[in-house]
Amino acid sequence: MLFMLLVFLISDNALCQNQSWTWGPFIKPANINPIITPDSSTTFYCPLRNRDVKWESMATFNPAAIVYDDKINVLYRAEDKTGEMVIGGHTSRIGLAVSEDGMNYVRQSEPILYPKEDNQKKYEWPGGCEDPRIVETKDGDFILTYTQWDHDTPRLAVATSKDLKEWTKHGPVFENAYNGKYLNMESKSGAILSRLKDGKMIATKVNGKYWMYFGVPQIWIATSTDLINWTPVEDQNGVLMSVLSPREGYFDSWLVEAGPPPVLTEDGIMVFYNAGNNQETGNPNLGDRVIFWWAGIV
Numbered sequence: 001m002l003f004m005l006l007v008f009l010i011s012d013n014a015l016c017q018n019q020s021w022t023w024g025p026f027i028k029p030a031n032i033n034p035i036i037t038p039d040s041s042t043t044f045y046c047p048l049r050n051r052d053v054k055w056e057s058m059a060t061f062n063p064a065a066i067v068y069d070d071k072i073n074v075l076y077r078a079e080d081k082t083g084e085m086v087i088g089g090h091t092s093r094i095g096l097a098v099s100e101d102g103m104n105y106v107r108q109s110e111p112i113l114y115p116k117e118d119n120q121k122k123y124e125w126p127g128g129c130e131d132p133r134i135v136e137t138k139d140g141d142f143i144l145t146y147t148q149w150d151h152d153t154p155r156l157a158v159a160t161s162k163d164l165k166e167w168t169k170h171g172p173v174f175e176n177a178y179n180g181k182y183l184n185m186e187s188k189s190g191a192i193l194s195r196l197k198d199g200k201m202i203a204t205k206v207n208g209k210y211w212m213y214f215g216v217p218q219i220w221i222a223t224s225t226d227l228i229n230w231t232p233v234e235d236q237n238g239v240l241m242s243v244l245s246p247r248e249g250y251f252d253s254w255l256v257e258a259g260p261p262p263v264l265t266e267d268g269i270m271v272f273y274n275a276g277n278n279q280e281t282g283n284p285n286l287g288d289r290v291i292f293w294w295a296g297i298v
Contacts, residue, residue, distance in 0.1 A: 035097075048125055055114075078093055091115070123150050145191075191213045193261065248282065249283070
């Protein structure tokens, strides 16, 4: 249900309608969208700036959604207006909004995950915590992958929670893999393979391991036994194994990026990904760097 909701909310684009590769058609409810917008009235005491900041005044975007306590919980990236007026130049924090009907949301007044004086500060300051992806374990814990941004290298990280409000940070997901070989590699967007059980997206093992799709502008894959420490899959030459790459002549010619959790089905793995078009090498009728969401069975 959740992944259908996500596609429902973001797939309706005039440029996408009537294309052979799209789902739908989808219709946006009237007078509802956007469901979350920047808000300059909410403030938060930043422990690193030592003052109140308007933590979601610049932008609110890149959400993840999960069902908890019979409600839809949306975790979203929020930017303040500090720093440079360029993409990635501000500080990001992750907020939480809750809905009983999937359309009307009540937002928490303060972020739930953010940079502070902890052992992750060196990776998260001043850029912050970005781009959440979330799944649940069979034991009811929540696993959040997100991007740590120090204004130098984006690093994929993981945090855990039992209630979506109090989080334990575990640091970069590749910190211990191959003696730190991939610790300083640009990485983001970790989508963990799951299955739909009792209306919930549950992280699931295949052949004794958890699997995660990650990366941009192409998608690689990593494995784990504990959902905390991850090992990228390499080929016989010690090179990251790409499972999805941009395609010339298509809508995904500029980039591909893992989106909501991939779903294990009877027919295979349904992978949802964010795709960008390059007008010169892709589809000239779709515009340059136009973003789409798409899904396919692997």
